[in-house]
Amino acid sequence: xxxxxxxxxxxxxxxxxxxxxxxxxxxxxxxxxxxxxxxxxxxxxxxxxxxxxxxxxxxxxxxxxxxxxxxxxxxxxxxxxxxxxxxxxxxxxxxxxxxxxxxxxxxxxxxxxxxxxxxxxxxxxxxxxxxxxxxxxxxxxxxxxxxxxxxxxxxxxxxxxxxxxxxxxxxxxxxxxxxxxxxxxxxxxxxxxxxxxxxxxxxxxxxxxxxxxxxxxxxxxxxxxxxxxxxxxxxxxxxxxxxxxxxxxxxxxxxxxxxxxxxxxxxxxxxxxxxx
Numbered sequence: 001x002x003x004x005x006x007x008x009x010x011x012x013x014x015x016x017x018x019x020x021x022x023x024x025x026x027x028x029x030x031x032x033x034x035x036x037x038x039x040x041x042x043x044x045x046x047x048x049x050x051x052x053x054x055x056x057x058x059x060x061x062x063x064x065x066x067x068x069x070x071x072x073x074x075x076x077x078x079x080x081x082x083x084x085x086x087x088x089x090x091x092x093x094x095x096x097x098x099x100x101x102x103x104x105x106x107x108x109x110x111x112x113x114x115x116x117x118x119x120x121x122x123x124x125x126x127x128x129x130x131x132x133x134x135x136x137x138x139x140x141x142x143x144x145x146x147x148x149x150x151x152x153x154x155x156x157x158x159x160x161x162x163x164x165x166x167x168x169x170x171x172x173x174x175x176x177x178x179x180x181x182x183x184x185x186x187x188x189x190x191x192x193x194x195x196x197x198x199x200x201x202x203x204x205x206x207x208x209x210x211x212x213x214x215x216x217x218x219x220x221x222x223x224x225x226x227x228x229x230x231x232x233x234x235x236x237x238x239x240x241x242x243x244x245x246x247x248x249x250x251x252x253x254x255x256x257x258x259x260x261x262x263x264x265x266x267x268x269x270x271x272x273x274x275x276x
Contacts, residue, residue: 003203012241013191016232027190045130057222076276108215124208130200217253
């Protein structure tokens, strides 16, 4: 399969976290050695974050298509679907039948990879980091027109966690020493600004099948419907909105994934019980 190359264009501030310093959330960066002998710290979006977005979209759609009742999944089954599971037993013998059944019944699981009981199954997906379109990354980019320094795209957003002791909720509070001494807390978030572009790619290994290709396109269709997606952290606060452009169309592939799950509903539920 030809690699799916994508370009993300931010439409809101973007934050991919690397911890905090005081009240400031730090933007994650990677060390880049430039062609002119400089070393720069350049913001990026990690491949793991991309993979998480794809897996999360597929897992939620699977749960909805299976029409699962609240409380019907164990903690292990939830972990298997949403985070790839964990090794929970000792042993050196791979359960080949379980792997074959997973690839037949829930092929996106084997495309991304998972851990079950004593098995660690390597997926066929190979994801790259999404790197910032900037001068420092020029030698690694597909599109090198009109590049600006990485610092041009960096910004900082500020906010305030509101103190409730001076508003209507104060009537519900014990206005003792603790409330009297409370103050508002100002915080800041390091970001990339709207308009910044990030480039990356998704490709499948030589072991991949045509079904894996369909599942990858379905993942993109669910993660970025209509060419819009959410990236990295603080998306609930308006961060991480982006438009996506790819070299290979993927729209409509999610319907094939839903049909696959719907057709094997009972078998998939049974498989989840065996794997976790």
